[in-house]
Amino acid sequence: MAKVTIERIPSVVKPLSVRQTEERLAYLFIAPWVIGFTIFTAGAMLFSLYISMNDTDLLSTSEFVGLGNFAKTFQEKLFYKSLGVTFTYTMMVVPIGTLVALGIAMLLNQKVEPIALWRTIYYLPAVVSGVAVALLWGWVLNPEFGLVNQGLRLIGIQGPRWFASEEWAIPGVVLIAVWGTGTNMLLYLAGLQAVPTELQEAARIDGANAWQVFRNVTLPLITPTIFFNVVTNIIASFQVFTTAYVLTQGGPNNATLTMVLYLYRESFQLFHFGYASVLAWMLFAIILVFTMVLLRSSSFWVHYEGGLRR
Amino acid sequence: MSATRSGDCASSVDFVVYSHYAAIGQSDQKGACLVSRGETGQTRRRLLGLFGASMAGATVLAACGGDTASAPAAGAPSSGGASAKGTVRWQFRGSDEELKASQEYLDSTFGKDKPNVKVTLEPAPDGRDEKLVAAMVGGNAPDVFESWTDNVTQYADRGQVLDIEPLVKRDYKAEDLKDFYEWQWRDFVLPSKIRFGMPKYVNVMFTWYNKDLFDKAGVKYPDEKWTHDDYMTAAKKLTTSKGDQTDTFGMMYPVWSWDRFWYRLEMFGGEAVSDKDPSKPLFDSDKALQAFEWVRKAIWDDKVMAQRLLLAPMGQSFNTQALFASGKFAMVEDGFYPFSMAKTIEKKIKWGYSHVPAGPAKRRVLGTTDGWVGWKGTKAPDAAWELMKYLGGKDYQVNQTRTTGLLPIRTSVLDQWKKICIEKYPELADVNLDVGPAAMKMGYPGNRVLFKKDAEARQILSPALEKVFIVGGTPVSYFKDVAKEVEAKMK
Numbered sequence: 001m002a003k004v005t006i007e008r009i010p011s012v013v014k015p016l017s018v019r020q021t022e023e024r025l026a027y028l029f030i031a032p033w034v035i036g037f038t039i040f041t042a043g044a045m046l047f048s049l050y051i052s053m054n055d056t057d058l059l060s061t062s063e064f065v066g067l068g069n070f071a072k073t074f075q076e077k078l079f080y081k082s083l084g085v086t087f088t089y090t091m092m093v094v095p096i097g098t099l100v101a102l103g104i105a106m107l108l109n110q111k112v113e114p115i116a117l118w119r120t121i122y123y124l125p126a127v128v129s130g131v132a133v134a135l136l137w138g139w140v141l142n143p144e145f146g147l148v149n150q151g152l153r154l155i156g157i158q159g160p161r162w163f164a165s166e167e168w169a170i171p172g173v174v175l176i177a178v179w180g181t182g183t184n185m186l187l188y189l190a191g192l193q194a195v196p197t198e199l200q201e202a203a204r205i206d207g208a209n210a211w212q213v214f215r216n217v218t219l220p221l222i223t224p225t226i227f228f229n230v231v232t233n234i235i236a237s238f239q240v241f242t243t244a245y246v247l248t249q250g251g252p253n254n255a256t257l258t259m260v261l262y263l264y265r266e267s268f269q270l271f272h273f274g275y276a277s278v279l280a281w282m283l284f285a286i287i288l289v290f291t292m293v294l295l296r297s298s299s300f301w302v303h304y305e306g307g308l309r310r
Numbered sequence: 311m312s313a314t315r316s317g318d319c320a321s322s323v324d325f326v327v328y329s330h331y332a333a334i335g336q337s338d339q340k341g342a343c344l345v346s347r348g349e350t351g352q353t354r355r356r357l358l359g360l361f362g363a364s365m366a367g368a369t370v371l372a373a374c375g376g377d378t379a380s381a382p383a384a385g386a387p388s389s390g391g392a393s394a395k396g397t398v399r400w401q402f403r404g405s406d407e408e409l410k411a412s413q414e415y416l417d418s419t420f421g422k423d424k425p426n427v428k429v430t431l432e433p434a435p436d437g438r439d440e441k442l443v444a445a446m447v448g449g450n451a452p453d454v455f456e457s458w459t460d461n462v463t464q465y466a467d468r469g470q471v472l473d474i475e476p477l478v479k480r481d482y483k484a485e486d487l488k489d490f491y492e493w494q495w496r497d498f499v500l501p502s503k504i505r506f507g508m509p510k511y512v513n514v515m516f517t518w519y520n521k522d523l524f525d526k527a528g529v530k531y532p533d534e535k536w537t538h539d540d541y542m543t544a545a546k547k548l549t550t551s552k553g554d555q556t557d558t559f560g561m562m563y564p565v566w567s568w569d570r571f572w573y574r575l576e577m578f579g580g581e582a583v584s585d586k587d588p589s590k591p592l593f594d595s596d597k598a599l600q601a602f603e604w605v606r607k608a609i610w611d612d613k614v615m616a617q618r619l620l621l622a623p624m625g626q627s628f629n630t631q632a633l634f635a636s637g638k639f640a641m642v643e644d645g646f647y648p649f650s651m652a653k654t655i656e657k658k659i660k661w662g663y664s665h666v667p668a669g670p671a672k673r674r675v676l677g678t679t680d681g682w683v684g685w686k687g688t689k690a691p692d693a694a695w696e697l698m699k700y701l702g703g704k705d706y707q708v709n710q711t712r713t714t715g716l717l718p719i720r721t722s723v724l725d726q727w728k729k730i731c732i733e734k735y736p737e738l739a740d741v742n743l744d745v746g747p748a749a750m751k752m753g754y755p756g757n758r759v760l761f762k763k764d765a766e767a768r769q770i771l772s773p774a775l776e777k778v779f780i781v782g783g784t785p786v787s788y789f790k791d792v793a794k795e796v797e798a799k800m801k
Contacts, residue, residue, distance in 0.1 A: 058447045059468040138623025144555075145620075164619045164780055247625040253777040268440045270765050271464060 052277035059271065069278040079279070081254050082262035085170060089258065090237040092174045097233060098226065101181045105188035119189075126182030130242035137176045138163070138247050163248050166255040173243050173256055184229050191225030192218065220303045227302045231294050238287050259283050395426035396690025398697050401442075401452035403434040404714075411713040420700045427693040446470050446685070453688040454697055459497070459679045459757055460569060462506045463764055472684030475505035477695050489704075489720045491750055497679050497757035501588065507681035508702040511710065512717035514755040515570070515675035516745055517667070518634055518642040518651070521660035523548055523558060532641070534748075536667035538577070538604065541641075545614040548640035560614040562621075562630065562639040565605050565779045568771045570644075572758045573676050574601045577669025582758060589762040589800035594793035597671070602778070602786035610782050618780045635659060645678070646746055649715030652735035663745045665752075677755030717746050762800045770796050 016024070052069055056062035073079045108119050125133070140147045141162040149159030160168040195218050203213045241260040244250055250257035250265070259279065267276035402409050413431050420429065432452065435441055439461060445451040446465070457465065465471050478487075487495065494512060499505050517532055524531055527547050532540070545560025564570045572582045580598030584590040592598065608615035616639060622628035631654040634642050643666055655661060666675050682701050684694045700706055707718035711727045715734070718727050724747050732739045749755055761767035774792040778784045 057468055059470060061468075135623075135626060138626055142623055143619055161619075161781075163624050164782075166777075166781060245625075247623060249625050251624055251773060251776045252781045253773040265769065268443055270769070271443070271468065 048277045048280060051274050052281055054274045056274045057271035058273045065274070069275045070282075072275055073278060073282065078254065078257065078262055082257045082259045085255070085257055086238055086240070086259045089170055089173060089240060090234060092171070093177045093237050094230060094233045096174065097178050097181050097184060098230060100178050101184035101229070102188050102222075102226075104181075104185045105192055108185070108189055109192045122185055123182040125180045126186075128180070131246050133176060133180060134243045134246035137172075137179070137243075141172050141175070163256075164252060166253055169248060169252060169255040173240070173247075176243055176247075177237070177240070184233065187225055187229055188222065191222040195221045221305060223302045224304055227294070227298055231291055234290050234294070235287055238283060238290075394424060394690075394692035394696045396693040397428045397430065398454060398688070398690055398693045399452040400429050400431050400697060401434050401438075401455040402431050403438065403456045406433075408710075408713050409433055411709070415706065415709045419705060420697070424693075424696055427690075427696055429697055446687070449687060451685045451687060453685055453690060453694045454682055454701075455685065456510060456680060457507065457683045458681065459500070459506075459760065460764070460768070462679075462681075462683055463500055463502075463760060465683070466500050466502055466504045466506055470686050471504060471506050472686050472688070472691065472694065473504040474507065474684065474695065474698065475499070475503075478505060481695075481699065489722050490702075491677075491719065491721065493677060493750075493753060493756050494679070494719065497677070498681060501760055507683040508698040509719040510680045510682055510701070511707075511714070512719055512746075512750070513645045513647075513678040513680065514717070514746065514749050515573070515643055515666055516646050516749070517664045518644065519662055519664060520634065520637065520640050521662055523637060523640040523659075527640075531662065532664040532667065534665045536664070538667055538669050541667040542604075542608065542612070542614070545608065545641065546612060549612075549614045556613065556616075556620070558637055559616040559639050561608065561641045561643065562616040562633075563605070563643040565609070565615075566618050566772070566775050568768050568775060569758075570676060571605075571775060573674045574605065574669070576674040577601065577671060578604070579669075579671030583761050583767075585759045588760060589797070591761070591767070591793040591796045591800075594790040599786050599789060601669070602789055606778060606786055609779055624780070629654070631655065634661070646717060647715070648731050648738050648741070648743060649713075649735065652715075652738055657737055660740070662741045664742065665745060665749065673752075673754045675749075675755050677757060679757050717750075721750070761796070766799045767796050770799060 051058070051062075053064060053066055054062050055065045055068065104122050108115065108122065112118065128136075141149075143149055143159065143161040143164050146159075146162070149162075152159040160171075162168050162172040199217050199221075200213050203217050208216065239260055240258050241264070244256045244258045244261045245264070248256045250261050260283070263276045263279040263283070266272045266279065402412060404412075409431060416429055416431070420427070434456070442451060442455065446468075451470070462471060490509070491512065494509050498507060498509060519532055521531065524544075529544050529547050532544070541561070547560070548558065549560040550557045575582055575593055575598045578597050578601035580595050580601055581592040582598075584592055593602075605615065609617060618624070621633065621638075630639075630642055630644055631647070631651050633639060634651075635655040635658055637659065646663070651661075665673065667673075682698050684691070684698055688694045702719060704718075704720050704723050707720050708723050708726050708730070710716065711718055711723075711730050712734070715727075715731050715738075718724065728743050728747075731743055770792060774789065778786060778788060
């Protein structure tokens with residue numbers, strides 16, 4: 001009888017490398033977010049895209065209209081109004097907010113006691129809820145008895161009618177937003193504190209004055225922070241809703257009808273969910289365009305420490 | 311991690327990997343990138359693959375989201391009340407005190423009469439209207455909820471409202487129906503011919519007047535003979551100022567709300583919209599414009615009518631009753647809330663109710679259509695209808711009066727209503743509560759004629775009212791342009 005020898009075949013399954021193990025763990029850790037994103041964000045976005053091509057109230061009627069809702073936007077007066085209002089708001093709040101936040105950050109970057117208290121005071125508005133802020137400022141900007149106009153009256157200035165005026169309503173909303181600029185201020189402060197002091201000292205030794213040091217040393221080195229803030233602020237300002245909803249309901253006479261508020265009205269008050277979805281996608285596209293333009297432009301004006309220009 | 315070295319690695323993923331190796335002390339950064347690029351190429355493909363699978367899954371989920379437009383199955387009650395059973399979610403819009411009283415009364419009466427029907431009372435949340443829409447879309451709206459024509463028309467047009475007309479015909483006799491107010495019963499039928507619900511209470515616009523201020527100014531109290539001229543004359547005498555700040559306004563009338571404004575047009579002989587053709591706005595007629603002008607002049611020229619923004623910021627409500635009690639207004643044109651007013655005023659002033667002065671053409675005011683609505687998608691339509699009948703019944707109406715003082719929807723319990731009001735707040739004996747029943751007899755309250763696309767029309771009208779009556783500086787001829795805009799929208 002032949003002798004049968006059984007040899008152990010070495011396992012073809014290699015044990016996982018450290019890198020592979022780490023990869024699997026990484027996927028496991030991000031899985032909750034991915035699942036949540038898939039269902040509640042991506043899924044919702046896809047559903048929104050689907051209903052944007054339908055004339056639907058989500059309750060009783062649904063008719064496929066293709067790009068009909070998209071064409072409708074260009075015939076609606078309120079679409080242009082809301083676009084104009086949102087655009088005006090963004091073009092005001094982003095530059096003013098940037099300057100104010102940077103200015104405050106520069107002040108808070110000084111060695112002044114009690115600095116922790118000052119930083120807390122300037123940051124506090126950022127932690128107050130949007131609804132509370134809107135309610136508060138509604139009283140502060142009251143044209144008759146609000147604090148701002150009372151103060152202006154003391155120095156002989158007739159204050160504007162703020163939310164009772166179509167011209168001053170948006171500046172009022174901008175003022176509220178700029179007041180709450182604590183988060184941006186904090187980021188600028190971090191950026192300023194990361195600027196190497198030896199570079200500033202070297203510039204001073206070479207005879208640069210304060211403005212020259214700021215313009216030629218500090219400012220270029222905080223451009224990454226400015227870039228980040230400008231991008232995020234543009235994205236946020238195009239989506240402004242709370243102040244307009246709580247304070248003015250889009251009035252007076254649609255002077256503060258932002259795109260998101262318009263979209264909200266069309267969906268929850270008029271049941272035009274398909275059309276409202278198109279508005280949401282158009283807003284998305286507008287924000288995307290602005291973001292891409294800024295990203296493209298960043299290579300010209302954003303300087304990274306030790307970075308190489310392409 | 312050191313400062314960004316974005317030029318050294320070809321992609322942000324490479325950079326992340328580079329940073330990892332830099333962090334663990336690998337000195338050859340370029341080598342690290344080369345090493346990592348091989349592996350990240352694999353990772354990048356895998357990541358893209360995973361993402362693609364996720365999006366495909368999301369697409370499937372979206373597609374499987376179900377029919378985007380499915381009106382609920384017709385919840386037609388089958389037979390009479392004896393067989394009613396099931397759980398009914400009743401959404402209640404009122405104060406905590408009212409909710410508690412309703413729950414207790416429900417348990418002790420309806421709960422005993424209908425042991426097979428379980429009613430769960432839930433308070434209406436903030437943002438109720440939007441949440442109700444979301445609940446309807448999600449298929450889990452409350453079985454019975456409160457609504458009125460401004461909102462319910464939209465729900466009814468979309469098949470969300472139980473038409474109770476067949477049920478009324480089945481369960482009510484002609485004598486029963488006589489116990490309801492004819493004008494209110496009529497106004498609960500929508501243009502689509504659906505009877506949308508059971509009235510909750512009666513609320514009619516009246517004039518509240520501050521007797522102390524009238525006495526101080528030497529002005530005779532208003533009565534049912536008052537005209538708009540008397541109204542304006544009194545308002546001028548009652549308005550007082552300190553410098554350029556107005557202390558007391560002669561009158562307050564919520565002109566910025568179309569729901570409260572429309573009847574003034576009819577008082578002057580005009581109309582808001584044709585009742586024969588609801589796509590045709592008529593508020594640009596000369597008579598209607600006279601009504602607009604009467605109000606505009608009162609606010610901006612004579613300065614006797616309170617400006618909205620002097621009361622509270624836009625977007626915020628204000629407590630009219632508290633301001634009335636403080637003497638800010640000598641007269642207010644608003645609803646009929648005896649208990650609420652007695653509680654707020656606390657005998658600080660002597661006050662009373664009067665009919666809103668008749669206009670040049672007639673007397674007309676809003677009689678609200680707040681009612682209990684059955685959701686068409688209810689799984690217990692018989693039980694929901696039994697609850698609605700109970701809420702419109704004499705016993706519940708009397709109980710509601712004990713908590714709120716609101717006028718009941720049943721004529722047969724009006725005497726009890728007045729007695730309950732005066733027992734609870736004896737000062738109400740001097741406020742002329744009889745004006746409530748008198749208005750019902752005179753028949754001048756009612757609801758407005760709805761536009762063909764009423765919500766769209768109001769979205770044009772509200773900003774227009776703001777422009778003329780809150781911002782100011784715009785002549786009332788502006789409403790001619792607004793009428794054209796509304797007409798275009800109705801097409």
